[in-house]
Amino acid sequence: MIGTDARGVEPARLLAVDADGRMRHLPRAALASLFKPGDLVVANDAATLPASLTGTHRPTGEPIELRLAAWVSIHDPTRFDAIAFGAGDYRTRTEDRPPAPPLAVGDRIDLGPLTVVVEAKQRHPRLFRVRFAGPTTTVLAGLARHGKPIQYAHRPEPLALWDSWTRIAADPIALEPPSAGFALDWRTLSRWRQRGVGFATLTHAAGISSTGDAGLDAQLPFDEPFRIPERTAAAANAAKARGGRVIAIGTTVVRALEAAANLMGGVAAGDGIARGRIGRETPLRVVDAIVTGVHQPEDSHFQMLRAFASDDVLSQISRALRESRYHEHEAGDSVLIDRASEMLLAAV
Amino acid sequence: MQDQIDLTGLRVAVTGGTSGLGLALVRLLTARGARVAFVARTAELVEQVARETGAFGIVGDVGRKDDIYPIALQVTGNLEGLDVLINNASSLGPVPLAPLADTECEQLELALAVNLVGPFRLTKALFGALASSAREGRGALVINISSDAALNAYPGWGAYGASKAALRHLSAIWDQEAVDDGITFLSLDPGDMDTPLHAAAVPEADPAALKRPEVAAAEIIQALAAALPSRREAVAS
Numbered sequence: 001m002i003g004t005d006a007r008g009v010e011p012a013r014l015l016a017v018d019a020d021g022r023m024r025h026l027p028r029a030a031l032a033s034l035f036k037p038g039d040l041v042v043a044n045d046a047a048t049l050p051a052s053l054t055g056t057h058r059p060t061g062e063p064i065e066l067r068l069a070a071w072v073s074i075h076d077p078t079r080f081d082a083i084a085f086g087a088g089d090y091r092t093r094t095e096d097r098p099p100a101p102p103l104a105v106g107d108r109i110d111l112g113p114l115t116v117v118v119e120a121k122q123r124h125p126r127l128f129r130v131r132f133a134g135p136t137t138t139v140l141a142g143l144a145r146h147g148k149p150i151q152y153a154h155r156p157e158p159l160a161l162w163d164s165w166t167r168i169a170a171d172p173i174a175l176e177p178p179s180a181g182f183a184l185d186w187r188t189l190s191r192w193r194q195r196g197v198g199f200a201t202l203t204h205a206a207g208i209s210s211t212g213d214a215g216l217d218a219q220l221p222f223d224e225p226f227r228i229p230e231r232t233a234a235a236a237n238a239a240k241a242r243g244g245r246v247i248a249i250g251t252t253v254v255r256a257l258e259a260a261a262n263l264m265g266g267v268a269a270g271d272g273i274a275r276g277r278i279g280r281e282t283p284l285r286v287v288d289a290i291v292t293g294v295h296q297p298e299d300s301h302f303q304m305l306r307a308f309a310s311d312d313v314l315s316q317i318s319r320a321l322r323e324s325r326y327h328e329h330e331a332g333d334s335v336l337i338d339r340a341s342e343m344l345l346a347a348v
Numbered sequence: 349m350q351d352q353i354d355l356t357g358l359r360v361a362v363t364g365g366t367s368g369l370g371l372a373l374v375r376l377l378t379a380r381g382a383r384v385a386f387v388a389r390t391a392e393l394v395e396q397v398a399r400e401t402g403a404f405g406i407v408g409d410v411g412r413k414d415d416i417y418p419i420a421l422q423v424t425g426n427l428e429g430l431d432v433l434i435n436n437a438s439s440l441g442p443v444p445l446a447p448l449a450d451t452e453c454e455q456l457e458l459a460l461a462v463n464l465v466g467p468f469r470l471t472k473a474l475f476g477a478l479a480s481s482a483r484e485g486r487g488a489l490v491i492n493i494s495s496d497a498a499l500n501a502y503p504g505w506g507a508y509g510a511s512k513a514a515l516r517h518l519s520a521i522w523d524q525e526a527v528d529d530g531i532t533f534l535s536l537d538p539g540d541m542d543t544p545l546h547a548a549a550v551p552e553a554d555p556a557a558l559k560r561p562e563v564a565a566a567e568i569i570q571a572l573a574a575a576l577p578s579r580r581e582a583v584a585s
Binding site: 045047049050075077136137140141143144145160161162165166167168169170171172186189190193200201203229230231 | 407416417418421422425480481483485525528
C-alpha cells in the first residue's frame with residue numbers, strides 16, 4: 001500500500017555553451033557549481049494543471065478530448081481557450097488525431113465529473129472558448145480528479161500529476177510544465193546559496209506547446225499571464241547593477257522577464273502578459289543566459305534560442321546534442337547557453 | 349490573549365478538518381480571518397464544514413498516494429499559494445487498540461500511511477508553495493500534530509506511537525534542512541483531548557477530564573503566530 005516513487009535512472013546531462021560558442025559536456029548536477037557569486041538564477045515556480053480532459057460531446061455522443069490551451073482570466077479556472085481533438089489519446093501523434101465532432105456555440109461537453117459549454121469559436125477551427133459549469137472550488141476538484149497532464153506520443157507511459165510538477169512548483173497556473181525547472185532540486189538551490197549565487201522565482205502560466213496543426217502551431221505561444229514578485233524584480237535589478245548575470249531557467253522566464261523589462265533593462269514587479277515570440281530580432285535586456293531542454297530546430301523553444309546565439313553556433317549545438325545522444329523533450333537533458341555579446345551577434 | 353491574534357489573509361491548510369482538533373482548528377482559523385482549505389475523507393462532512401466555516405473543503409485521504417497531488421492542487425488553487433500546512437489527520441492503527449503482537453501488518457501500515465507517509469508526501473507536494481511564500485517574506489510553516497505517545501512507550505499504542513515518533517523525528521530533521529529555505533517545522537503535542545479519535549482509543553475515558561479541542565486549537569494558533577515573523581507582533585500584543 002505504501003508505494004514507491006520512481007524517478008529517473010540515468011544521471012541527466014548538461015551541454016554548457018559559453019558566449020564564444022565553446023561547448024562542454026557536463027553532468028547536470030554540475031549546474032550547482034557553474035555560476036558566480038553575484039549572479040542571479042530565476043526560475044518559473046508555476047505548478048501545472050492537469051489540462052487534458054476526455055469525455056463526450058453531448059449533441060453527437062462522440063468522444064472528445066479538450067486540452068486547455070490558455071487562460072481567459074488568470075486564477076479563474078472556469079473559463080479557458082481549449083483545443084479540441086477527436087477519439088484517441090496522447091499515444092497517437094497529435095498530427096494524426098482525428099478531428100473533434102463539429103462543435104457549435106452552446107454545445108455541452110461532459111468531461112468526467114465536469115461539464116463545459118462552448119462559449120465561442122476562436123480564431124482557428126479547432127480552438128474554442130469554453131466555460132465550466134459550477135463554482136471555482138468544484139471545477140478545481142473536478143480538474144484535480146479527472147484531468148491528466150497534457151502529454152505527447154514521444155513519451156508512451158501515462159504521466160501522473162506528480163510527473164508534471166517541478167520540485168519548486170507552487171501556484172498551479174501552468175497548462176504544460178515549465179520543464180526546464182525539472183533540472184532544479186533543493187540541493188542545487190542550497191549550493192547556490194552557499195556560493196553566493198542568488199535564486200528568485202516568478203510565476204508564468206506556461207501554455208500549450210504543440211497542437212498537431214501547423215496553422216495553430218504558428219500562433220504559439222499564446223499570450224501568457226505572469227507575475228513577478230517585488231523581491232524578484234529587486235534581485236534582478238540588483239544583480240544587473242553589480243555586474244552579475246541573470247540566468248533564466250527556461251523559455252517562460254525569458255518571456256516574462258523581457259516582457260517586464262524597460263529599455264534600460266530594469267525589471268518591473270507585478271502582473272503582466274507575455275505576448276508574441278522571442279527570436280533573432282528580440283533584444284535581450286535582462287537575461288544573460290538560459291537553461292533549457294533539448295529541442296529540435298523547428299520548435300518554438302528553439303527559435304527563442306536565436307536571441308541567445310548565432311545560427312552557426314545553434315547548428316553546432318544541434319549537432320553536438322545529436323551526436324552525443326542527448327535526451328530530448330521535457331524529461332530529458334539540459335542545455336545552458338550564455339548569450340553571445342551584441343557585438344558577436346551583429347557580426348553574424 | 350490568543351483571542352487577539354489576527355490571521356487575516358494567512359493561507360492555511362488543515363488535514364483531518366471535519367472532526368476533533370482539525371475541526372476546531374478550521375473554525376478558529378476562519379474566525380481569526382485566515383483563508384483556510386481543509387481535507388477530509390467524507391464528502392458530506394466536508395460540505396457541511398465548508399458551509400459552516402466558509403473554508404474551502406477538499407475531499408481526499410492523505411493515506412492514499414493517488415490523492416496527494418489532487419489535494420495539493422486544490423489547496424494551492426483555492427488559496428493561490430500556501431503559508432501554513434497543518435498535518436493533523438491521524439489513524440490509530442488497530443481499533444480497539446491492540447498489543448503489537450496482535451496488530452495486523454496492514455493496521456501498522458495504515459497508521460504509517462496516514463500519520464507518517466501521508467504528511468511526508470503532502471508536505472513534499474506543497475514544499476514549493478511554502479518556499480515561494482517564504483521567498484516573498486510571508487513566512488512558511490509546517491505543523492505536524494504529535495502526541496505524547498511519540499515519546500512514551502504506552503502498551504497498546506504501538507502502531508500509533510511508532511508512527512508519531514517517526515513523524516516527530518521527520519519534523520525535526522526537515523526543520524534543520526529547510527531552515528535556509530525559510531520554512532519552519534513544528535511538532536506539537538496537543539495533549540489528551542475529547543475527540544472521536546481519543547474515544548475510539550480509550551472508550552472508558554471521562555470526556556469531562558479531557559482537554560477540549562477548542563483549547564488545544566487556540567494553543568496551536570498561538571504557536572503558529574509565534575513562529576511566523578509577520579504575525580509575531582500579534583502574539584506580543
